[in-house]
Amino acid sequence: MKRQGTTGGTEFINDNFALPTRYFDEYEFESAAAIGGNAVEEKKYKRGACSQCAYACKLPTRDEERGVETEGPEFETVYSFGSCQGVGDIVDVMEANELCDELGMDTISAGVTVAAYLKAEDEFGNAALAREVLREIATRETDRGDLLAEGVHRAHEELGVTDYTVKGMEFAAHDGRVLHGQGLSYAVANRGADHMYAGMLGLEYSGELDPEGTLGKAERLVHEENRNVIRDSGVVCAFAGDYVTDDRLAALLETDYEHLLEIGARVVARERHFNNRRGKDVADDRLPYDDEVPDLEAALQEYYAARGWNADGTVPDDALDSPTETAVGYGAVADD
Ligand code: SF4
Known part of the structure; x- marks a missing residue:
């Protein structure tokens, strides 16, 4: 670096x-x-x-x-x-x-x-x-x-x-036709073909995850997305990530790591809700090369299940309930 x-x-x-x-x-x-x-x-x-x-x-x-x-x-x-x-x-x-x-x-x-x-x-x-x-x-x-x-x-x-x-x-680089977990991430990311949304590419380049296949990767994808919300909201540089261990992130933000991940999950759900309100659902969680990424349909369902979302890629209303959001003023967001 x-x-x-x-x-x-x-x-x-x-x-x-x-x-x-x-x-x-x-x-x-x-x-x-x-x-x-x-x-x-x-x-x-x-x-x-x-x-x-x-x-x-x-x-x-x-x-x-x-x-x-x-x-x-x-x-x-x-x-x-x-x-x-x-x-x-x-x-x-x-x-x-x-x-x-x-x-x-x-x-x-x-x-x-x-x-x-x-x-x-x-x-x-x-x-x-x-x-x-x-x-x-x-x-x-x-x-x-x-x-x-x-x-x-x-x-x-x-x-x-x-x-x-x-x-x-x-699209960013890091081709989803080769790094299939990254491809899945591109498909579901609320911002679109954004390599920083979850960073599955790093896990697949390093061999921590097999780049081949999409099934069985949803839980890890959810974790990475939730963690990246905290990284970005906390303005922690993505490149210095090696030094920012889970413990250090929790210490930096004065709470426990699991609580940070819960906040991350709520942010991702809120973003998804924003997209849902604008008519976006499972039909938009697509790649221009769907047929080159194995089991994408099944992997989407694994991802929605891991998130607790509906099979059509929408967020159930009760997934948006959050005392934290109410406390900081987001609980009363109007339908539009
Ligand atoms: S904070 Fe991040 S972007 Fe800035 S010099 Fe360090 S590694 Fe690079």
Whole structure:
């Protein structure tokens, strides 16, 4: 982490066929080494860290020849503006990273949306075109930019490409067709195809869970989701997670760990209720590659059962009852 931040895993992920390439047409990128951790480290010109963090994972990078300077790219940008677009030059990825920072765009959603466009135009690898399109997305001054500014879910039909989103959110890397527990997580996550919602990918890369198959993983998925709510609500850095043991998390927040998980479960249920009220249910817990993830239907039912939810993916009203929520003022949320 100190040397290469999150990009240090790029080649490992590629070797595990979990690095979506050329808008999900492929699972591995032949130029992964050219945009991975070593390539980023070569461009790094100083160390960077959040206050007092020993990990110091920040990546201030610079390329003097092209006059590009940025903070990053992190791994997901290496994927979204690199492998997913068929771009194998780290300076191109750095330049796109800086543009997204300047324009205020999320690099995953922007990068995957541009990748969808490059697929439609048969222009994979054209980094100059990617930057041009990115600027147009920000200004919406061209028809092309205006369309792509809507994201993949709304633009895919006009582009004539597959809708690689869940609940309208573009995919992170860590391919769910290979890491099946991560695939299940993408399907059920209330935010959509978000790799940070549960982090099953880490368990499957490490071998703690077998990446193959979805059945029998629901209980662990529920635990990870509940824990991540506490991590995010407590503003605990995800990357420093190795140091934040269950005991330390409980001590930090001055309560016991099981109580924290109960709060996490209520937050996930409340988010699900929010989605349910907007018409989302089991029909939206879907992947664009459902047929490539084994036993997904049965795994969804295992997940709902583990959560105590209905078989149609909705939250029973009594699952929302909570003295804690009433105490902090959320108990009286109106139907809409
Ligand atoms: S707090 Fe997190 S993001 Fe910040 S330097 Fe440390 S590991 Fe990196």
